[in-house]
Amino acid sequence: MVRVQFASHLGRTLGVREARVEAGSVRELLRELSRTHGRPFEMAVRSCKVIVNGTNVAFLRGEGTRLADGDEVVLLPPLAGG
Amino acid sequence: MTTRYAGYSGRLLDVDLGARTWREFPLGDRWVELYLGGKALAARILWEELEPGIDPLSPANLLVITPGPLTGSGAPASSRFNLSTKNVLTGGVLSSNCGGTFGVHLKRAGWDGLIVRGRAERPTWLAVDETGARFLDARHLWGLDTEETQRDLSPKVGRICIGPAGEQLVRFACVVSGHRVLGRGGTGAVMGSKLLKRITVAGGRRHAADDPEAFRRTVRDWVATLRGHSITGRQLPRYGTAALVNGTNATNTLPTRNFRAGRFEAADEVSGETMAERHLARNDGCLSCPIRCGRVVRHAGGERKGPEFETIGMLGPNIHNADLPSIFRWNLLADALGMDTISLGSTIATAMELRERGLFPELPVSFEDHAGMDRLIEDVARRRGVGAELADGALRLAERRGAPELAMQSKGLEFAAYEPRGAVGHGLGYAVSNRGGCHINGGYLVFFEALGPVNIDPLTPLAKPALVVFQQNTMEAVAVAGGCIFTTYAVIPDLPAWAVNPHGWQARLVNQVLQLTRFALGGQGKMSPEAMPFHLPLLPHTRALASYTGVKMNLGLFSAVGERAYTLERMINLREGLLGETDALPPRITDEPQRPHEPRSRVPLAEMLPVYYQVRDWDAAGVPTRRLLDKLELGDLAEVADEVRERPERFRARRRAWREREGEVLRAALAPAREWTERAERERDRWREEALRARAADWAARVRRASFAIAPDRCRRCGLCAGECPVGAIAWRRTERATIDPAKCIRCGRCATICPPHFDAVRLVPVPADEDRSRVAYRVLPDKCEKCGLCFRKCPVPGAISWRKGELAAIHDELCVACGRCREVCPPKFGAIERVVRPAGDA
Numbered sequence: 001m002v003r004v005q006f007a008s009h010l011g012r013t014l015g016v017r018e019a020r021v022e023a024g025s026v027r028e029l030l031r032e033l034s035r036t037h038g039r040p041f042e043m044a045v046r047s048c049k050v051i052v053n054g055t056n057v058a059f060l061r062g063e064g065t066r067l068a069d070g071d072e073v074v075l076l077p078p079l080a081g082g
Numbered sequence: 083m084t085t086r087y088a089g090y091s092g093r094l095l096d097v098d099l100g101a102r103t104w105r106e107f108p109l110g111d112r113w114v115e116l117y118l119g120g121k122a123l124a125a126r127i128l129w130e131e132l133e134p135g136i137d138p139l140s141p142a143n144l145l146v147i148t149p150g151p152l153t154g155s156g157a158p159a160s161s162r163f164n165l166s167t168k169n170v171l172t173g174g175v176l177s178s179n180c181g182g183t184f185g186v187h188l189k190r191a192g193w194d195g196l197i198v199r200g201r202a203e204r205p206t207w208l209a210v211d212e213t214g215a216r217f218l219d220a221r222h223l224w225g226l227d228t229e230e231t232q233r234d235l236s237p238k239v240g241r242i243c244i245g246p247a248g249e250q251l252v253r254f255a256c257v258v259s260g261h262r263v264l265g266r267g268g269t270g271a272v273m274g275s276k277l278l279k280r281i282t283v284a285g286g287r288r289h290a291a292d293d294p295e296a297f298r299r300t301v302r303d304w305v306a307t308l309r310g311h312s313i314t315g316r317q318l319p320r321y322g323t324a325a326l327v328n329g330t331n332a333t334n335t336l337p338t339r340n341f342r343a344g345r346f347e348a349a350d351e352v353s354g355e356t357m358a359e360r361h362l363a364r365n366d367g368c369l370s371c372p373i374r375c376g377r378v379v380r381h382a383g384g385e386r387k388g389p390e391f392e393t394i395g396m397l398g399p400n401i402h403n404a405d406l407p408s409i410f411r412w413n414l415l416a417d418a419l420g421m422d423t424i425s426l427g428s429t430i431a432t433a434m435e436l437r438e439r440g441l442f443p444e445l446p447v448s449f450e451d452h453a454g455m456d457r458l459i460e461d462v463a464r465r466r467g468v469g470a471e472l473a474d475g476a477l478r479l480a481e482r483r484g485a486p487e488l489a490m491q492s493k494g495l496e497f498a499a500y501e502p503r504g505a506v507g508h509g510l511g512y513a514v515s516n517r518g519g520c521h522i523n524g525g526y527l528v529f530f531e532a533l534g535p536v537n538i539d540p541l542t543p544l545a546k547p548a549l550v551v552f553q554q555n556t557m558e559a560v561a562v563a564g565g566c567i568f569t570t571y572a573v574i575p576d577l578p579a580w581a582v583n584p585h586g587w588q589a590r591l592v593n594q595v596l597q598l599t600r601f602a603l604g605g606q607g608k609m610s611p612e613a614m615p616f617h618l619p620l621l622p623h624t625r626a627l628a629s630y631t632g633v634k635m636n637l638g639l640f641s642a643v644g645e646r647a648y649t650l651e652r653m654i655n656l657r658e659g660l661l662g663e664t665d666a667l668p669p670r671i672t673d674e675p676q677r678p679h680e681p682r683s684r685v686p687l688a689e690m691l692p693v694y695y696q697v698r699d700w701d702a703a704g705v706p707t708r709r710l711l712d713k714l715e716l717g718d719l720a721e722v723a724d725e726v727r728e729r730p731e732r733f734r735a736r737r738r739a740w741r742e743r744e745g746e747v748l749r750a751a752l753a754p755a756r757e758w759t760e761r762a763e764r765e766r767d768r769w770r771e772e773a774l775r776a777r778a779a780d781w782a783a784r785v786r787r788a789s790f791a792i793a794p795d796r797c798r799r800c801g802l803c804a805g806e807c808p809v810g811a812i813a814w815r816r817t818e819r820a821t822i823d824p825a826k827c828i829r830c831g832r833c834a835t836i837c838p839p840h841f842d843a844v845r846l847v848p849v850p851a852d853e854d855r856s857r858v859a860y861r862v863l864p865d866k867c868e869k870c871g872l873c874f875r876k877c878p879v880p881g882a883i884s885w886r887k888g889e890l891a892a893i894h895d896e897l898c899v900a901c902g903r904c905r906e907v908c909p910p911k912f913g914a915i916e917r918v919v920r921p922a923g924d925a
Contacts, residue, residue, distance in 0.1 A: 007332065008325045009316045011355060047312060047535060051332045054345065054504075054677075058537040074332035078535035080313045080571040081323030081375075081391045082522055 002029065002071045010077050013044050026050055027063040029073065049076040085114050087631045088292040089151050091192045094127075097208065097215050099276055100141060100200030104215040109194050115633055116715060119194065120150040120562040121177035122647035124166035127197065128175065129650060129719070134657050135736045137747040138168040138268065139251055139275040141201035147242075147281075148195035149185030150564020151633070154370075155291070157626045158305050159566035161186050161369035165242075170253045170268025171425070171475050172494040172518040173740050174655040178269050179522075179561055181368035182259025184283060187240025191285025202277040205758055210283040213784075213848055219776055220279035222769035224249065224762040227418040228258040231280055236839035243280035244270040245420025247463035249755050251275055251748055252473040254425030254496075255463075258417060261376075261387050262368065265422040267495060267517060275751045277758070286793050286845040292632030300629055304569075304622040305372050311572040313534075318375040318568065319365055323391035324354030326533065330395070333532035333540065334504030334676060334683070337497070338399045339449055340431035341490040344501040344676050344683075348404035352394050357406060361388070373568055381410045389413040389423070395499025396427025401434060402449040412459055419463035425475055426462065428496035430455075432476040432489050433468075441483045444468055465752075490671075492519035493664050502667070502685050503676035505531035507546030509685030513665045514550070514694060516651040522567060525553035529571070541682040547694035559644030563623055646714045649698075649706050653719050656726045659737025662704030665691060703727065778881065779896040785831035786855040786900050788846035792820050792833075796843035803833035803844065808878045808903055829855075830878040830901035855900040857920040862891050866914035873904035873915060 004019045011017035014037050023029035030050075034042050050057045050065075051074040057065045067073070084092030094107040109123075117123040124146040136142040145167050152160040163185025169176035188196060192212050207220035223231050228245040235241055240259070247255040248270030255270030256263050273279075291297040308314040317325050327349055330336035334344030350356060357377065363385045367374030377388030389397075393413045397403065416423045434449050436442035445468060446454035461469025471479055476489035476496050490497045495518020502509030508531060511524020521528070527550055531540035538545070557567050621637070628635040667687055676683040695702065699710040705727050708720045726733055762769070792803070792812075797819040804814035811826035812833060820843075822833070834844040862873075867890050874885035882898045885891040893904065893915075905915040 005328065005332070005350075007328045008355070009312070009320055012320065017355060049537065054332065054334045056333070056532075056537060056540075059539050074328070076329055076332055076533075077317065078313055079317055079325050079329040079533040080529050080568070081318070081326045082526060082567060 001069060002067050002073050004029065004033070005072070005074045007074055007076045008079055010044050010048060010075055013040050023067055025063070025067055026052070026057050026065045026073075029067060030063070044077070045075060047077060049078075050074075051076055085109055085111050087111065087114050087151075087633050089155060089189075089289045089631045090114060090119075091189075091194050091287070093193065094148075094195035094197055095193045095210060095215060096197040096199070098200045099198060099202040099206060099208075099217070099278060102202075102217045107195075107197060114151075114631075116643075116646065118151050118562050118627070118633070118643055119148050119153075120162075120164045120564060120647075121148070121166055121179070121558070122562045122643060122650065123195065124148045124164055124177060125175065125647060125650040125654060127195075128166055128168075128654055131197070132168065132654070135659075135740060136168070137740060137744060138170045138173065138272060139744075139747055139751045141199075141276065143168045143272055143275070145198040145269075145272060145276070145278075146195065147184070147188070147198075149189050150562055151631050152626060153564035154186035154189045155289070155297075155564075155626070155630050156370055157297075157301050157565065157630070158308055159368065159371040159373060159569050160564050161371070162561070162564050162566055163188065164561065165257065165264050165269055167269060167272045168658075169495070169518065170251075170271045171477070171496075172267070172660065173737060174493060174518070174658050174660045175516055175651045176267035176269065177517065177523075177561075177651065178257075178264040178266055180257075180259055180262050180264040181371070181566065182240070182242065182262040183369055184240040184242050184259045184281075185564070186369060187283045187285060189289065190287050191283050192287045193283075196281070196283075198276065198278065198281075201275065205277050205279050205762075207279055208281040210281065211846075212285045212287065213787075213846075216780060218780065219769070219773045221758065221762060222766050222773050223279045225759045225766075228420050229418050232258075232260070235282060238839045238842040239282045239284040241280060241282045242273075243420075244273045244278075245418060245463070246759075247271075247420040247473075248274035249279075249759060250463065250465045250473065251752055251755065252421060252463060252465065253475045253478070254422040254429070255420050256422045258420055261366075261417075263417065263422075265424065266520060267422075270420045274755060277754065284842070286796065286842065288795065291630045293629040296629035297626060300622055300625040304626065307572055307622065308372050308569065313571045314373045314568060318373050318571075321354035321358055322365065322375045322377045322388070324357050324377065324389070324394055326391040327353040327394055327398075328355060329533050330500060330504075330528075331399075335501045335508070335528055335532050335540075336399050337395060337490075337499055337501040339402050340400060340428075340435045340488070341497065341501055341670060342435075344504040346399035346402075346404075349399060351404040352398040352406050352409060354391070357388065361406065361410070368566070371566065373566075375568065379410055381407065381414075386410065386414055387417070392499045393423040393427070396424050396431070400427055400431045400499065401447075401452070403452050405452075408452065408455070412455060415456065415459050416463075419459070421459075421463055424498050425496045426459065427499075428490055429462075429472050429476040429479060430458070432480055433472055435488050436480065436483050436485060439485065439488075441485055442468075487668050487670065490519070490668060492667055493660060495519045497521075500528045501676065502671055503683050505540040506543060506682075506685045506690075507531055507540075507550055509667060509671055510543075510546055510687065510690045510694060511550050511554070513667050513685075513687055513691070516648065516655055522557060523554070525550040525557065526567075527553060529553075534571070541680070543686045543690045543693075547690050548697050550694060551697045554648055555641050555644035557644070558647040559640050560623055562643055562647055563627055563640075565623060569623070642714065646716065649710065649714055649716060650719075652700075652706060653716075653722065656705060656733065657722055659733040659735070659740075661726070661730055661733060662695075665704060701727065703730065775896075781831070781835075782879070782882070782897050782899045783856065784846060785829065785834075786858070787849060788831070789824065789829055789849050789853070790822055790827065790831065790833055791845050791847050792822055793843050793845055794819050796841055798841050798843070800838070800841070802836050802838070806832050806836045806878075808832060808876065828901045828903060829899070830903060831899055832878040857922065858900040859895055859918050859920055860893050860898060860900065860902065860904055861916045861918060862893060863914050863916055864890055866912050867891060868909075868912050868914065870909075870912075872907050872909070876903055876907040878903055 366376035507527035
């Protein structure tokens with residue numbers, strides 16, 4: 001089970017801010033979430049970063065990044081402030 | 083000398099508080115083209131007028147307040163103004179930017195900026211309008227918090243003021259404008275040291291755009307872009323900057339327990355999402371802003387201003403606090419007292435860590451116990467007990483307690499709420515920023531490295547120096563123009579970013595552009611075509627500038643303005659003795675990895691700094707080269723640059739001397755401030771009455787020198803003025819705007835006092851010398867007065883004539899506007915009122 005957090009307006013789009021999902025890789029996780037949340041998720045996630053335990057998967061193995069039990073994933077839409 | 087460019091008045095108001103005089107400081111075409119306004123213009127003025135080596139809290143320091151050319155133009159998020167002065171924490175330059183309405187009103191009053199010099203003799207309220215500056219009594223306001231200080235002001239005036247922290251010269255005291263704040267670097271203490279409690283400004287001038295049609299089109303498209311972008315159209319309006327709490331926490335950049343970690347286990351408790359769910363009443367924004375990132379929260383039984391991300395970060399995770407309502411309360415308290423919440427939170431966190439190490443046992447709060455925080459914040463603002471030590475900021479506190487390395491700062495200014503070991507380019511920004519450890523002036527690289535829509539490895543030093551330079555120049559230019567830097571967040575369009583391979587074509591393109599950036603910025607006015615994609619988003623800023631002011635503007639020139647502003651400020655810092663060795667970070671940030679299993683999670687500053695200097699075209703010691711200064715048309719600064727290069731020791735000694743004397747200067751400036759506070763507690767009511775009388779007299783004096791006109795664009799056809807005019811000189815119908823017939827008008831000023839403040843349609847127009855009534859007086863002749871009271875009843879100025887049944891009427895000269903209405907209505911058979919002209923020199 002990995003814990004997924006939907007940050008900022010992604011959470012609002014989906015109506016939930018957190019989910020627990022059974023997935024072995026980022027690809028599986030996204031597929032699983034697409035299945036549960038459908039089109040709005042697919043549209044929104046396209047501009048999101050996937051952060052696994054504090055590291056952007058772009059610097060791991062991208063969608064192929066393995067997930068283990070207890071991992072924390074954050075789907076992060078672009079943010080800014082100052 | 084004046085300027086032909088639209089949107090400018092060609093003059094700054096130059097005020098001397100000590101001498102109580104003002105003059106016009108001219109602004110010519112050349113300076114407009116090179117500096118535009120804002121912090122660039124202010125830096126040039128500081129370079130010319132600021133004596134090097136003086137203490138920031140001495141009367142010799144200057145306050146330079148400059149709006150940008152777009153301020154008040156109607157361009158999106160452009161209500162901003164800049165305040166530059168000598169930094170109370172770093173001793174270098176400080177420019178602080180704010181979204182309050184002061185800048186818009188300053189422009190309307192026909193001033194491109196305001197320079198304040200000297201120290202007042204007693205608490206002063208500086209009132210600025212189209213005719214100049216007036217020095218009003220503020221003794222009755224001294225000691226009041228920022229909310230009380232603004233309470234008696236009508237919404238039609240722009241204002242800035244300080245609270246008790248500014249009066250007590252807290253080194254991170256801020257200046258407040260409405261609900262917005264000029265936060266960093268001790269602006270409030272500079273005002274406090276000048277005994278300047280508040281500045282107000284009002285005016286009715288409208289500037290017309292150079293090319294109104296092109297400007298209107300640009301603004302329309304620009305607003306649509308901002309509304310459509312996911313950051314400026316969704317995140318910021320919905321969650322405000324507080325959305326960054328969860329974002330920084332996810333990317334190891336949320337400072338926790340005085341920057342010892344980048345993650346906080348209870349971050350979600352204080353996140354923007356939680357605030358929106360449980361507390362948010364609505365969002366709020368600056369004038370003319372379509373983004374509206376401000377928060378209004380339900381708190382303590384009312385709707386109050388909510389905290390920004392920085393405040394949450396510093397008064398939340400960084401002191402190990404997960405209670406959002408307590409942050410609301412401290413944020414409001416700090417605003418009311420007039421203190422920068424970033425420096426306040428960081429200083430308290432430093433104190434807590436000192437206590438943990440046994441170096442500050444008497445501190446009443448700790449990372450585990452926040453019960454004494456409210457009291458401590460009050461004590462800091464009023465320099466009471468342990469609070470007095472915290473009032474000098476984190477660095478001075480940690481130095482005094484023998485552990486300067488525990489202060490999370492650069493040059494003396496505390497870091498903002500981003501842990502740089504999670505985004506190393508952001509760390510480079512903290513180190514080199516002219517203001518000290520500032521996120522904005524440092525280029526806000528965390529946006530590229532961790533939070534924004536592109537994937538750039540946050541832990542690699544590669545390409546970071548060039549990116550910092552690019553971002554700093556861009557943000558400087560946007561700020562100079564009078565725009566909010568949040569408008570630059572639409573710089574990168576929404577991309578399917580998570581799928582982008584860092585080694586893929588997009589990343590390669592970005593890196594290639596970075597290589598070219600230096601070249602691109604090199605040729606003024608010339609753009610390298612390869613660099614275009616990266617600059618494209620700045621198009622609306624340049625287009626708006628060109629169409630509004632008529633100044634020749636393109637992307638290259640625009641970036642050059644930013645680079646010029648940054649280089650000028652660097653030169654001021656060098657002149658003050660902030661040399662290359664102060665581009666530094668605490669050892670915690672540079673030497674200790676944030677996460678033990680990730681050795682790269684520290685800021686490799688020594689690796690990045692030489693490259694940064696190189697990209698900037700500075701020499702190995704961090705001094706701009708003659709070539710760069712010539713290119714930026716700052717050739718006249720080269721002499722000082724050479725001197726810094728050849729005799730750096732002289733400049734270091736200047737800074738050392740300042741630090742050695744600073745305690746003494748502070749004590750000397752604090753003594754009168756404290757005396758006024760004590761006296762105000764006893765004599766406030768009497769002083770308030772005196773001030774009210776003085777204000778009425780001041781108004782009368784202004785009316786005597788003015789005629790009146792109704793601004794057609796402000797009149798809302800309410801007809802109040804027409805109803806009140808004692809001589810029927812105002813024509814009005816429900817369908818038509820009111821107009822004043824100058825032939826009938828007796829210049830009593832009744833219309834100006836009756837026009838509702840939010841309309842502010844009646845303008846005072848200065849009259850020629852021969853119509854000036856300053857020396858005209860009316861007197862009641864006691865032997866002729868029949869005590870009928872007609873003059874009393876017909877006088878249009880309340881309080882100017884007193885009368886009671888059976889008694890003689892009396893005219894009070896200080897409130898009388900010399901309109902002559904009394905003489906007109908006094909029955910001819912009595913002829914009891916006489917007009918006299920006092921000789922010159924008789925007050």
